[in-house]
Amino acid sequence: MGFSDRAWTIFNQSIADYHLTDDVDCAASNPFENGSLEWLLYAKNWIDTVQWHLEDIIRDENIEPTQALALKRRIDSSNQQRTDLVEYIDSWFYRKYQNVNAADEAKINTETPAWAVDRLSILALKVFHMSLEANRDTASEEHRNKCSDKLSVLLEQKKDLTEAIDRLLFDIENGQVKMRVYKQMKMYNDESLNPVLYQRIKNGEA
Known part of the structure; x- marks a missing residue:
C-alpha cells in the first residue's frame, strides 16, 4: 500500500471513530504509536473532523x-492546531529525506x-459527508442525484490527489x-504581531 492509500485509510478510520459519538467535545483515542507518522495523520484528521462539525454548528x-x-474562538484555536500538525508532518518528511542529495536540476514544489x-x-471528509447526502433517504431524489454527481x-479528485502526492x-x-519546510507564521494569534492584541496589552487591557 502506497503512502496516500495508507493516509486515506487512516483518515477514514478517524472519521468513522468520530461518528461513533458525533460529539465535538469527545476526546480522540488515537490508536497509533505516539509520534509516529500514523499518529500524526490520525490526529490531523481528528482536528479536521471536529472543526468540520464546529463549522456546521456556528452556521x-x-x-x-x-x-x-465562543465557537469562533474555538475554531481559531483549531486552525492553529491544524497548522501545527501540518508542520509536524512536514518535519517528519524532512527528517526522512534529509540525507537525499537533490539533483542540480531539482525543482521546488508549490506546496x-x-x-x-x-x-x-x-477531501476524505467531503467524500464521507457527500456520500451520506447521496444516500439520505429523507432527501429528495433530485438532491440525492445531485450529490451522487458531486461525489x-x-x-x-481523490484519485488525482493521491497520485500527485x-x-x-x-x-x-x-x-x-x-x-x-515552510512555517506558516500566522500573525492573528500572536500578541506581538496582531495590532488589536498588542494595542490592548499596551493600554493595560490584557
Whole structure:
C-alpha cells in the first residue's frame, strides 16, 4: 500500500471513530504509536473532523451570539492546531529525506507534502459527508442525484490527489524535487504581531 492509500485509510478510520459519538467535545483515542507518522495523520484528521462539525454548528441562524463567539474562538484555536500538525508532518518528511542529495536540476514544489496531505484529509471528509447526502433517504431524489454527481467528482479528485502526492514523495526521494519546510507564521494569534492584541496589552487591557 502506497503512502496516500495508507493516509486515506487512516483518515477514514478517524472519521468513522468520530461518528461513533458525533460529539465535538469527545476526546480522540488515537490508536497509533505516539509520534509516529500514523499518529500524526490520525490526529490531523481528528482536528479536521471536529472543526468540520464546529463549522456546521456556528452556521445555525438561531445560535446565541455568545455561543457563536465562543465557537469562533474555538475554531481559531483549531486552525492553529491544524497548522501545527501540518508542520509536524512536514518535519517528519524532512527528517526522512534529509540525507537525499537533490539533483542540480531539482525543482521546488508549490506546496509541501504535508499541505497536500492536508487537502487529502479535508477531501476524505467531503467524500464521507457527500456520500451520506447521496444516500439520505429523507432527501429528495433530485438532491440525492445531485450529490451522487458531486461525489463522483470528489472521488476523481481523490484519485488525482493521491497520485500527485505519491509522485511528489517519489521525486523527493529520488532527488528530483527539493524537500522544503515552510512555517506558516500566522500573525492573528500572536500578541506581538496582531495590532488589536498588542494595542490592548499596551493600554493595560490584557
